[in-house]
Amino acid sequence: MTKIRNFSIIAHIDHGKSTLSDRLMEITGFKKKNDSIEQSLDSMQVERDHGITVKAHHVRIPFKWKDEDIIFNLIDTPGHVDFSYEVSRSLAACEGAILLVDATQGVEAQTISHLNEARKNNLPIIPVLNKIDLPAADIELSGSEIVELLNCNENDIILVSAKDGTGVDELVDVIIKKLPSPKINADIPLRAMIFDSNYNSYRGAIPFVRVFDGSVKKGNKIIFYSTGDIHEVTEVGIFVPEMQPIKELRSGDVGYIICSIKNLEEIHIGDTIHLKDDKVEPFKGYKEVKPMVFSGFYPSYSEDYEKLKDSMAKLKLNDAAFSYITENSQALGFGFRCGFLGLLHMKIIQERLENEFDVSIVATMPNVIYKIVDIKGRETIIDNPALLPDLSRGIKILEPFLKLEIFTPPEYIGYIMKLSQDRRGVQKNITYIANKRVLMEYYIPMSEVIFDYFDKLKTLSKGYASMDYQLLEYKESDLVRLDILVNGIRVDALSSIVHRDKSFFFGSKMARKLKETIHRQLFEIRIQASIGSKVISKTVVKALRKNVLSKCYGGDITRKRKLLEKQKKGKKRMKSVGKVEIPQDAFLAALSIDDEK
Amino acid sequence: MNGIYIHIPFCKSKCNYCNFASDNYNSYDEYFSSLEYEIRNKHRFFNIPDTIYIGGGTPSCIDEKFILNTIEIISETYDISSLKEFTIELNPESITKDKINHYLDYGINRFSMGVQSFNDDVLKFLGRAHNSQTAIRAVSMILHQSRNLSIDIIWGIPGYFINLEKLSNMPIQHISAYILSIEEGTAFFKQGIKEKRGLEEEYKYVLSELRNNGFNQYEISNFSKPGYESIHNTLYWDRNNKYIGYGLSASGFDGHKRYNNTREMDLYFKDPLLSETEILSEKQIAIEDIMLKMRCVKGIDKSIYGIIDKDLLEMMISDNLIEFSNGNLKATNRGFLVLNEIILKLSDSYIENLGI
Numbered sequence: 020m021t022k023i024r025n026f027s028i029i030a031h032i033d034h035g036k037s038t039l040s041d042r043l044m045e046i047t048g049f050k051k052k053n054d055s056i057e058q059s060l061d062s063m064q065v066e067r068d069h070g071i072t073v074k075a076h077h078v079r080i081p082f083k084w085k086d087e088d089i090i091f092n093l094i095d096t097p098g099h100v101d102f103s104y105e106v107s108r109s110l111a112a113c114e115g116a117i118l119l120v121d122a123t124q125g126v127e128a129q130t131i132s133h134l135n136e137a138r139k140n141n142l143p144i145i146p147v148l149n150k151i152d153l154p155a156a157d158i159e160l161s162g163s164e165i166v167e168l169l170n171c172n173e174n175d176i177i178l179v180s181a182k183d184g185t186g187v188d189e190l191v192d193v194i195i196k197k198l199p200s201p202k203i204n205a206d207i208p209l210r211a212m213i214f215d216s217n218y219n220s221y222r223g224a225i226p227f228v229r230v231f232d233g234s235v236k237k238g239n240k241i242i243f244y245s246t247g248d249i250h251e252v253t254e255v256g257i258f259v260p261e262m263q264p265i266k267e268l269r270s271g272d273v274g275y276i277i278c279s280i281k282n283l284e285e286i287h288i289g290d291t292i293h294l295k296d297d298k299v300e301p302f303k304g305y306k307e308v309k310p311m312v313f314s315g316f317y318p319s320y321s322e323d324y325e326k327l328k329d330s331m332a333k334l335k336l337n338d339a340a341f342s343y344i345t346e347n348s349q350a351l352g353f354g355f356r357c358g359f360l361g362l363l364h365m366k367i368i369q370e371r372l373e374n375e376f377d378v379s380i381v382a383t384m385p386n387v388i389y390k391i392v393d394i395k396g397r398e399t400i401i402d403n404p405a406l407l408p409d410l411s412r413g414i415k416i417l418e419p420f421l422k423l424e425i426f427t428p429p430e431y432i433g434y435i436m437k438l439s440q441d442r443r444g445v446q447k448n449i450t451y452i453a454n455k456r457v458l459m460e461y462y463i464p465m466s467e468v469i470f471d472y473f474d475k476l477k478t479l480s481k482g483y484a485s486m487d488y489q490l491l492e493y494k495e496s497d498l499v500r501l502d503i504l505v506n507g508i509r510v511d512a513l514s515s516i517v518h519r520d521k522s523f524f525f526g527s528k529m530a531r532k533l534k535e536t537i538h539r540q541l542f543e544i545r546i547q548a549s550i551g552s553k554v555i556s557k558t559v560v561k562a563l564r565k566n567v568l569s570k571c572y573g574g575d576i577t578r579k580r581k582l583l584e585k586q587k588k589g590k591k592r593m594k595s596v597g598k599v600e601i602p603q604d605a606f607l608a609a610l611s612i613d614d615e616k
Numbered sequence: 617m618n619g620i621y622i623h624i625p626f627c628k629s630k631c632n633y634c635n636f637a638s639d640n641y642n643s644y645d646e647y648f649s650s651l652e653y654e655i656r657n658k659h660r661f662f663n664i665p666d667t668i669y670i671g672g673g674t675p676s677c678i679d680e681k682f683i684l685n686t687i688e689i690i691s692e693t694y695d696i697s698s699l700k701e702f703t704i705e706l707n708p709e710s711i712t713k714d715k716i717n718h719y720l721d722y723g724i725n726r727f728s729m730g731v732q733s734f735n736d737d738v739l740k741f742l743g744r745a746h747n748s749q750t751a752i753r754a755v756s757m758i759l760h761q762s763r764n765l766s767i768d769i770i771w772g773i774p775g776y777f778i779n780l781e782k783l784s785n786m787p788i789q790h791i792s793a794y795i796l797s798i799e800e801g802t803a804f805f806k807q808g809i810k811e812k813r814g815l816e817e818e819y820k821y822v823l824s825e826l827r828n829n830g831f832n833q834y835e836i837s838n839f840s841k842p843g844y845e846s847i848h849n850t851l852y853w854d855r856n857n858k859y860i861g862y863g864l865s866a867s868g869f870d871g872h873k874r875y876n877n878t879r880e881m882d883l884y885f886k887d888p889l890l891s892e893t894e895i896l897s898e899k900q901i902a903i904e905d906i907m908l909k910m911r912c913v914k915g916i917d918k919s920i921y922g923i924i925d926k927d928l929l930e931m932m933i934s935d936n937l938i939e940f941s942n943g944n945l946k947a948t949n950r951g952f953l954v955l956n957e958i959i960l961k962l963s964d965s966y967i968e969n970l971g972i
Contacts (some may be wrong), residue, residue, distance in 0.1 A: 024883060035694070153926065178774075187700055367874040412731060422939065540935060540957065541932070541935065541954055541957050541958065541961070542931075542935055557864065563952075563954050563957060564813060564814060564815060564816070564953065564954070565811070565813075565815055565953050565954065566954050566955070566957050567793070567836065567951075567952060567953055567955040568793035568797065568956065569795045569836070569837045569853070569952065570794060570837065570908075570954075571853075571908070571911055572849055572852050573621050573852050573859055573861055573867045573868070573869070574621075574861065574865055574867045574876070575624075576852065576865060576867070576874070576904065576908070577874060577876055577894060579907065580900065580903055580904050580907060582956075583903055583907060583959060583960060583963075584900070584903065586956065586960055587903075587960055589962070590964075598928075598931055
């Protein structure tokens with residue numbers, strides 16, 4: 020009887036997840052040394068740049084171990100806070116998890132949040148300390164953190180070096196011994212959970228599933244519970260890690276189902292698949308993934324609009340969480356309002372557009388989704404600050420609040436408190452772990468976190484603090500729309516929604532920042548920050564004093580024309596509002612506003 | 617109109633604002649034999665020049681036999697019987713009565729002298745080899761022998777405000793007044809000297825002093841007594857004219873294409889016919905045409921400004937950057953100081969509306 024173990028590795032970025040996966044495949048004889056999963060799996064440019072896994076990659080490892088037939092289904096999880104829902108679904112597909120902690124770094128915030136997800140799913144957890152071969156490894160300290168977190172014994176922690184293979188044998192033993200086999204319910208109707216998906220230009224959108232009950236094979240007619248869509252299965256298979264067809268996916272298996280779905284949007288992570296004509300109970304925990312952060316994406320050169328449109332359509336095929344609709348800005352022309360899971364997701368899409376598709380874009384300041392509720396209780400969603408109406412009496416504006424968890428060495432507590440207070444955060448909890456780490460919990464508006472909170476946190480803690488967040492609720496706030504006017508014309512792409520208490524400070528900083536960014540032009544430029552009709556800050560970019568070349572005879576003409584052409588090219592990237600040319604940097608001016616007053 | 621330009625890339629010393637590669641050339645023989653080769657062998661797209669201009673560098677700083685010999689070669693190659701203007705550039709410290717007489721004997725009828733300033737401190741700052749006294753003496757020496765003298769002056773020098781009082785005693789015919797530009801590759805640039813800010817007052821002063829002394833502005837940097845506009849320089853600014861340039865870095869234009877000779881002395885010696893030809897797109901022609909015409913006081917005529925957005929013109933007129941004058945559209949004095957920006961805006965609109 021083959022023993023199946025379905026599990027995930029929970030780890031912070033760079034704590035060695037990919038290396039451990041490589042080593043597991045090697046030690047089981049599944050892959051030869053140096054035949055790195057890391058190389059084959061962390062394939063996207065952005066994944067390498069950010070050192071994170073954007074799309075999860077999974078692998079089935081069949082092997083013989085001490086005379087037993089074993090199958091490991093290693094289910095990968097995306098490595099960033101923006102993708103926490105996907106992480107929770109991946110964990111829901113498992114019977115256990117490895118908690119992998121870098122012995123030189125200790126536990127990080129993200130590890131804790133993933134661990135909490137695993138606990139919600141009642142998964143047994145195997146604690147592992149990695150990188151014990153490094154001189155900087157502090158096994159005692161990192162170990163005590165784990166003991167406290169898991170409430171386990173020190174002896175339960177397995178010490179490994181994924182790099183040189185130390186301890187990995189023991190780990191395989193423990194996985195087989197400690198993690199349960201999947202419950203096999205072979206004879207009842209099919210019930211499979213979608214935990215991930217992928218898009219292939221030849222085969223369409225493909226759901227990755229964990230089969231809990233029954234089985235599925237080619238020719239079956241299946242239904243997606245959330246949409247009711249019916250599809251005929253054309254292939255089922257497993258990950259080796261490439262997709263390999265097999266005859267049937269059975270209860271306990273992890274694999275993929277191909278059923279000619281054109282669009283990734285039709286597949287919902289967490290959804291339940293069952294056979295047509297059967298009635299089943301759907302899996303709990305299914306949520307529709309909704310974008311949390313929005314930004315306007317515009318082509319730097321207006322003639323690139325079609326190219327941008329095509330590129331976004333192609334990206335969307337691979338990434339159902341990314342959404343966009345056309346938008347027209349007076350300042351930026353034709354473009355798109357795009358929705359993302361979080362700020363990192365936004366950065367990834369932006370970089371992919373620029374690197375893979377070679378379109379240069381202007382991205383406006385990211386914003387969260389606001390809700391306005393009128394007297395009769397009717398709700399309107401606002402995903403673009405410029406579209407926030409003037410709030411008359413009785414109309415409420417709601418913004419999203421997060422539960423923000425920060426994990427830090429105690430010496431940075433003071434700075435973090437200050438930063439979080441400046442960002443309207445309310446401290447909810449503070450817990451010492453092993454006396455060397457502190458878990459701080461904040462109730463904080465999402466809009467205050469999405470810009471640069473993470474960068475600031477990293478800077479003030481010298482890189483030691485880590486964070487994670489979850490959306491809690493929408494709550495009323497005293498928010499106002501801050502507009503920027505250039506020579507009296509409102510620049511729609513520069514509007515923002517800010518808290519009234521911060522509006523004066525923010526408005527004057529914006530005006531000053533814009534003054535630095537907008538170059539002198541033929542005319543004097545008045546920059547005003549205003550709330551409604553009230554101007555709260557103003558500044559002036561004086562008219563250009565000199566831009567002329569004295570001499571222009573025979574030999575100079577070519578040179579001068581080239582110089583003009585160069586200046587003209589520079590201007591092509593500018594966006595004009597009225598007669599004022601605004602450089603693209605200006606649209607991100609707000610991102611670089613400091614908290615210092 | 618057809619013009620010939622001959623470039624003499626030699627100077628006694630290099631000025632702080634000059635970015636031309638003119639150091640350490642003492643290879644006069646080699647240069648002039650290359651120049652002769654070029655004149656005799658280069659394709660000519662006209663045979664009867666209206667103007668000749670010998671510029672530099674400093675043509676007067678070298679033994680005049682080289683210059684006179686070159687003029688002879690030109691007269692053997694071209695029919696120079698209808699020359700209207702024949703200019704040579706001079707420096708105050710390098711001229712003598714005899715030199716001027718020789719030049720006159722060979723048909724030169726206009727002199728352009730690099731005076732730059734009448735203030736000794738400024739001259740020192742600029743790195744010029746002469747002082748104001750030398751300059752004044754040189755001016756009167758030439759005026760004794762010729763009635764057609766132009767001088768160059770530079771204004772907009774950081775730390776100074778130009779003084780043109782001395783002009784009233786000088787019956788010269790033409791002035792080129794340039795704003796100091798600090799360009800890459802110059803000594804000023806290396807020293808980190810920045811261009812002067814706030815030029816309006818000084819420009820106003822320059823304009824009024826020149827006007828009071830009887831000079832009319834006909835181009836952004838050029839002023840003359842009536843009838844003494846430089847014919848040669850003016851022909852550069854109208855794309856209907858042709859010119860042939862000889863020597864290092866010289867340019868020529870046959871009405872369609874422009875060529876630019878190499879700027880490297882070694883390459884020029886190896887092949888005096890080495891040049892790059894540029895073929896301009898319609899867009900580039902439009903930019904160039906508007907650029908050259910807007911630099912002139914005459915401006916652009918209706919066939920051009922009629923195509924430019926009216927809103928844009930009105931905005932610029934209301935901001936006192938451009939104005940209508942004699943049916944043409946021209947830059948105002950304020951506009952001249954930011955002419956590049958104006959040209960860019962006008963040519964953008966022109967190109968867009970013309971759909972080229």
